[in-house]
Amino acid sequence: MEQRRLVTMADIARQLGVSRQLVSAVLRDESGPSAEARERIIAAARQLGYRPHAGAQALRRARSIDIGVVFTPTHAAEPEIVESVYAALARRGLHAVLSALAGERTTGEAVDELLGHRCAAVVLVGSELSHLELSRLASSCPVPLVSVGTGRRSEAYDVVVSAGERGVAEAVRHLIGLGHSELLYLDVPAMRPARARLRGYRRAMRTAGLEPRVARCADTNDEWAGAGVAGLLLEQGDLPTGVLAANDRVAFGFLQVLRQSGVRVPEEVSVVGFDDLRLAQLPGVELTTLRQDPDAMAEAAVEAAARRLEDTGAAPVRILIPAPLVVRRTTGPARR
């Protein structure tokens, strides 16, 4: 457990017989040091394997370029968003510090860890916290907090969500236009971002004068949730003509069980997902779905964080990223 002491700026200075602050100036690329000094010092640094001590820098610097990112590695759409966040931060000269939700770790603990690193802001990706919990967390959090994927308009934290409500409503209209009237929504209650989608479904159904019907999936938000409901419906001989799922993976599990049982899609049942994962375009899947744009969400989240960092008084915003309907081959005219 011993920490081998790494090379410091003082070591470089000693080796070269120059001052420690000259080394510092060169490595920070300040104007002042001569070209020759630059060259020698940079060469020595790399030869000795020097790496700046992030902790010491954080301790000394007045400002931080670190932005904390909380995510769940095994969730469906989050890894893509995390990748996009890296790119969006880099464009602004900022730097991501990750904190994963795994096992027993709560979001609060993950955020605490990031604050320990003195991150300038914290981005929560796909959080499972309620609006109230997010508000409380944001209030006790001394730096700007951005929630990506879920959350309501708030005075305490920024929100970036895809337009799930509008998107799913559009999907409902798409199916109604194809002659469907028995539409089922596959909900995953534990999955926060699915809430708005459910609202969109309910609203569009009511507007069309149709009876909403919601199936509550198991507490996973993956293929198993959809597969479970499909099994149940088949058993009861109670298949609707169209199904809207909380996300692509749920839709996908549903599809698998249907096809396995010889139910034809979309001839007998139409299916719509949400996310537009790469999986959705796969030959043999070709899922009709609502596209969630990870790049746009990441960019908006970073933009929101940067705004609040530049202008401390700025009010948190709520940004809606369009979730357009992508029609592929799992939706078609309703069976009669």
Next chain:
Amino acid sequence: MEQRRLVTMADIARQLGVSRQLVSAVLRDESGPSAEARERIIAAARQLGYRPHAGAQALRRARSIDIGVVFTPTHAAEPEIVESVYAALARRGLHAVLSALAGERTTGEAVDELLGHRCAAVVLVGSELSHLELSRLASSCPVPLVSVGTGRRSEAYDVVVSAGERGVAEAVRHLIGLGHSELLYLDVPAMRPARARLRGYRRAMRTAGLEPRVARCADTNDEWAGAGVAGLLLEQGDLPTGVLAANDRVAFGFLQVLRQSGVRVPEEVSVVGFDDLRLAQLPGVELTTLRQDPDAMAEAAVEAAARRLEDTGAAPVRILIPAPLVVRRTTGPARR
């Protein structure tokens, strides 16, 4: 970009009219301070929202409990391993610091970042580096390096791999026992951990006196790779009786296209994957595959890192985690 100054131990001490080192002693849970002082200080700390400055601690402490973890968020099996690593570290009182490979970032840069945080060791999950590159990286890395998923026996770094070679060989024998003789391996050249699997395939085929046949997939290691090859084979009317894929997602893409084209599995073609993702057990998929145990791999990786931390002179090890064959419903007797 201003960093609002967070609460320090000195702030707590001032507020309570006690000394800073009493606060320090209480927060470090040292024996000495009275129960009353403890209570007051802890209450004040939480009320003021105190969080220890990770950088200052790292700077002051001689030893680090931070273990760096490099991974790629969008890869298939890695998120599960990352989650397991958290748990394995926690069991030993250690702490994970993540660094993601996204966009242009190289592994070297990710490792540098972790060294900047003065991690005591670095774990690479599912690296795409060659043995030579890993060796070089490890040589220039002042702390122990563990590669999970790929790598050869080495004097420079530890390796934890699932027994891909042995596992795939077993799968080949399984298929041969079912009467197969035309077996195709779906390789993803860019995917390092697949190398050993390919070797296992080749060896088992040669031992059985059969001609190996390898299809090189596109450079993705997901469903698209398998789907592409399936499309090609169908076009050429050249389907083998059995297929072994580099991983579950490749196998899965292959399966989708087959089924979509009306090819029955396993009656006409048998398919074997690798990983045993949750997806593989899904009703309607039920993929025969080789199980990669994320918990076991994570535990072994952390164990290896801990060994080298305790005993600086210890030689790196290579640990093989069994990858047992799990027979489900995508393999059966060969068509004739």
Next chain:
DNA sequence: TTGTACGCGTTATCAA
């Protein structure tokens, strides 16, 4: 319990 004092590696400001 407290005060005093130092050091960790870095950034930063001054005057020479």
Next chain:
DNA sequence: TTGATAACGCGTACAA
């Protein structure tokens, strides 16, 4: 360019 000096937040040793 350099040297002197301070500061960041925390851990820790020592004497009072």
